[in-house]
Amino acid sequence: MGEWQGLTSEEVEAWDGVRLAAVRADPMNAPRPGGESFSQVAARALSALQDIAAADRDQHVLAVTHGGTIRSVLHRLDLMDGNADSVGNTSLTTLLYSPDGRAMWQLDRYNFTGHLTSMLVGDPNS
Numbered sequence: 605m606g607e608w609q610g611l612t613s614e615e616v617e618a619w620d621g622v623r624l625a626a627v628r629a630d631p632m633n634a635p636r637p638g639g640e641s642f643s644q645v646a647a648r649a650l651s652a653l654q655d656i657a658a659a660d661r662d663q664h665v666l667a668v669t670h671g672g673t674i675r676s677v678l679h680r681l682d683l684m685d686g687n688a689d690s691v692g693n694t695s696l697t698t699l700l701y702s703p704d705g706r707a708m709w710q711l712d713r714y715n716f717t718g719h720l721t722s723m724l725v726g727d728p729n730s
Contacts, residue, residue, distance in 0.1 A: 606639025632679060642672065646680035649673050657701045671695075683711040691715050 608616050616624050620637065627634045635641040640648075649669065656665055671691030678684040678697075691697065696719065698712040 606636040608636055608639070632676070642676035643680065645673055646676035649677050650680060653677070653699075653701075657703070661703075678711060678714075681709045681711075683709065684714070689715065692717050694720065 605611075608620070611619070613624075623637055627636060632642045632646075635644065653667060656667065671693075674691050674697050675684070692715055694717070696716040697714050698716075700710040700712050702708060702710070
């Protein structure tokens, strides 16, 4: 998030409204001041995911990241548009990787929060 790191959207609006408007107009390509665009984030994250997939072929891999990174990667892979809902905290998004298949990356699950249900209703077994 560059210079905006740690600020609320209201604080950014008050302090840097013109640049915030530019980023909101083109969130995938407009970099945050002193930071990256979502396209740059996606390129970096997807490169790491591809390296992990190649190194751990035929394995299940867990990657933990921020919702913006998840959305940017999915957008870059054409698995969702850039206006998708935010990704919930502790939600699960599952990608399937098949280097030999026609579609190398497939979205299996997006923003799944079913595992939180028992915690929300006070299940003593959770």
